[in-house]
Amino acid sequence: MLIKSHDDLKQLRQKVKAALDQEKMRILVCAGTGCVANGSLKVYAALKRMIEEKGLLTSVELVEEVSHEGIAVNISGCHGFCQMGPLVRFEPSGLLYCKVKEEDAEEIVNTTVLNNGIVERLLYEDPNTGEKIKTQDENPFYKRQERVTLRYCGRIDPDDIYDYIAHRGYRAISKILQEMNPEEVIKEVNDSGLRGRGGGGFPTGRKWSFAASQPGPKKYIICNGDEGDPGAFMDRSVMEGNPHSVLEGMMIAGYAIGANEGYIYARAEYPLAIKRMRKAIADAEAHGLLGNNILGSDFNFKINIKEGAGAFVCGEETALIASIEGERGMPRPRPPFPAVKGLWGCPTIINNVETLANLRYIINNGAGEFKKYGTAGSSGTKTFALAGQVQNTGLVEVPMGVTLREVVFDIGGGLRDGKKYKSVQIGGPSGGCLTEDKLDLPLDYDELMKVGAMIGSGGLVVMGDDTCMVETAKFFMGFVQNESCGKCVPCREGTKQLLALLTKITEGKGTEADLDLLEELAQNVKDGSLCGLGKTAPNPVLTTLRYFRDEYIAHVRDKKCPAGACQALKEYYINPEKCKGCTVCSRVCPAGAITGEKKQPHVINVDLCLKCGACMEKCKFGSIEIR
Template sequence: MLNSRVELDDLKKKALLEISRTPKRILVCAGTGCVANGSLKVFELFKQLLAQKPELKLSVELDKEDHHNKTSAHISGCHGFCQMGPLVRIEPRGTLYCKVKPEDVSEIFEEHIINGRVVTRLLYQDDNTHSPIETQDEIPFYKNQLRVALANCGRINPDDIEDYIAHNGYQSLARALYEMTPDEVVKEVLDSGLRGRGGGGFPTGRKWLFAREAGGEKKYIICNGDEGDPGAFMDRSVMEGDPHRVIEGMMLAGYAVGADEGYIYVRAEYPLAVKRLRRAVETAGKYGMLGENILGRGFSFKVNIKEGAGAFVCGEETALIASIEGERGMPRPRPPFPAVSGLWGCPTIINNVETLANLPSIILNGAGWFSSLGTPTSTGTKTFALAGQVAHTGLVEVPMGLTLRKVVFDIGGGLRDGKVFKAVQIGGPSGGCLTKDHLDLPLDYDSLQKAGAMVGSGGLVVMGEDTCMVEVAKFFMGFVQNESCGKCVPCREGTRRMLDLLTRITSGAGTEEDLLLLEELALIVKDGSLCGLGKTAPNPVLTTLKYFRSEYEAHVRDKKCPAGVCKDLLDYRIDPSLCKGCGLCKKNCPADAISGAKKEPHQIDPEKCIKCGTCVSKCKFGAIVTN
């Protein structure tokens, strides 16, 4: 039980000493992506091998007794380089092994752990020179990043509070409790320029100020971990990889506004995050970092875990509050805003995971340090989940204002398979599509808003030239239509009608009048919806209409899909110069639309063809083409 700042500092020194006396520290990524690829089996094998070598003074992570001068194995959170998982990092040098399989463990153990020789074949190979890169920090994917919220992810054991404390864990809370008044904490966050990382980018300090000035004895802090954007996994990775950092951020917010209780609202589809958050709350309580009279300074704070059922609308503040209260997750009119009247009518601060994860670094290093990063109006760093057709998918954190080109090409390695860049969807269903003309656009709140997109939570889906932008708009409209709570007519009926129009267009039944109606409906939904989900739902449609209108026109005028994606607009034919007459296409055609003699070029009857694509998948010679 830690009863003072001195005791916290003493535990930090002890934990650091233990790490410094560890000749080699094995960190096996146990984020969701690597776990799905078998990383826990890799971790178990390392533990088994360590336990079999007592003569080398090796031990496993859970054996706390006589731990000095022993190599140890630990799980870690997500390293971010998901494309290369499962990942194994070996300290103190920071050697990173990629795509480690269970059968590779004995070789790493024998060569690296025992004999000190690097296993070159498992290192990352440079995209251009194809030469191996040993240390994690020299890999371009990491080298071009600046990690603040993700600083500990992949570097500490998320289940070990002492590992967190060794890496400055709870030091910012101690500084706030011992050196700062609540008003000074609020001012520090205001001066840092930190804006909410989960959506529209409202200044965090201003939100806190409203709650601080609100009356009432009971106030709440809510951590919004309801990350529902397709392709987004930033908050999940922080909750899984550094749960104590989230708790510390909540406690700083609680101290600043006068709250003594908080809720972490996390969707039940994140079972690993839920498990590690629960363990972190329990452990923090045992160490005296949650509960009554924390660090002997009279500040008390309690954290509850609330599992959400997965409704996208519950990412909206008032719908989230309704869900915690046991009601159906539906938005409420504002004002009053939650900072004045939120959970059970009490002043409530809602910050998303990444926003809270920035707070310990701001309080520890100062507002000036944080505001020196990024741009004057978008300070600090931002995490992005790189997905889609980019060569290196994963989680990245960069200074605000870095260009899209640097993120996609310098960090993400460009598009895979030699594809040509066409667009990105940024900000999830609430965001918008950007084109190659936006590659040098700074990724900050103001620049993206002017372009018709938004930072949002940070999802960034990269698309190549074979992507149909009308189909992309249809996909996101289908998502938001399914997730609409139905409370207000513009969102409930408007998104349904927009989806119907997009379906008509992609099936070849659309008209130019449909395009005009689609745009008109989009603006009505944007202006008339009750909450942020409805107001931003039309963004993918509006941005694709703005930047890729020619594709829409090709669908309705020429009844063609330029990208060759919309199957109802494709015509299948057989190139006689390539067809060998093998008969596989004919044999597998479910509509009996293919004819031809054996060893002679075949033909497709367009009247019978149902455009299922079976013939394409069965042809071994690439003879079936579409136009």
């Protein structure tokens, strides 16, 4: 159906909602990347087949007669609770099943669909209380969240444009084309306090005003979906779960600055996100919502997709632009900034996926409603990818300004396996480590900057007391060093030397003088690098040195790793009270470092020991320990 006017869109929305009202029950099977990898599409197919066989299946049929009453079975985007996937949610009850398998489909249909009962074994069990949680709203993982960006991820079919339209989809672009001029749109976004969700937190409306004031017939909007931080998957989940919200956000931004073309830059490692974005673009074009004279106005807008090769540096604006232009992704000196001279020399605005997905809410509800969430300096909500040694991993969305403690312990459920909290790495390789005394720190842009960290794109990696912070700094430095484009000397050579120093320390060869050199070099890389990647690359080193200096000193002075994680600093020994003299350890030792008589306690020659751990792995009595 071609939508030629605002009235056409309104009538279509009413028609779709009438069809959706025929659904007695809607079953939503999570089809985010994590759940798909665990077999959720097989669950979806089995549920749909069984319900169809019973003559109960319904779907949106846009014909004169609306669909018959029945059960709808849909895929959805990421529900967020990735650790418990595949997830199946029932509406309107809100019932949530976890870790569902294909073979569970028959019991689900017979018990829940046909008899309105509950399959108890598929409910979430709170690890702290043992309570079985029936609905999503009662689940402690969801209970403390406020979903704005993710509101319809997990609740609509990402491949169905009608489902999006029924949930106020494209209402925001319709509103501004009818009621607002570009200056009013920029003012509304500026008044909302929306700041870029990609890392730097620059005010979005202010950024737009720079490009809007530039002369010239051609301007561009770029959606930055090159999410490369280890442990981060916020943008991917939005593109997979609600792709039309990204398109609508780009259209709003395009109208505001006078652009008629946009690019979505997404890394090729996100095939499902790219597939769903391509379908969303094709469907929007087919219905007249992208192209020329949108909704009968004089506003024209088209969107292209550029697949990136996975270079972390292409998350930086000027490197991303170079990549779209067909050049090697390397940053360019600024000024001029992209808002003045960007893609092919034209004024260009680059916003990340989450920033753009917020725009429809701001336009539909007003800046005041958006500012009800968050703090004075950081309004709205923020999505975080919660990972690491926490009980409840997944995608969460909370108001800006909530504390780290609330995210890790209230939503995340605290650390698993009885581990004690040690630190959170926030903001990926560009971020920093937050220690236990920072648990009550508000998560907003300004407060985090004060302690040497940053929100970044929103990765939160929780670490327990068995994590070595020197090894953690080394891991992130290895990542950054590999991803450096090599254009500027401070980043190219500095990160290489930082990695070498950290490796030296974790191998037990470091000195106290190396710590001073490490700190000085990290500061020089921060001050001298050309782009944001290099300037923030030393953050994990600087924050671990600042908050965990005693661990570094233990490595260089005592040649010990307090966490027992650094392989080269482990010292294996055999507990004589546990050793049975079975000789298994001496037989598997590749260095011949273990000696002893049969049925007598054995000993390890530490000078010969390769610290490979083969003996500990094979010992049946737990007699081999690390000190």
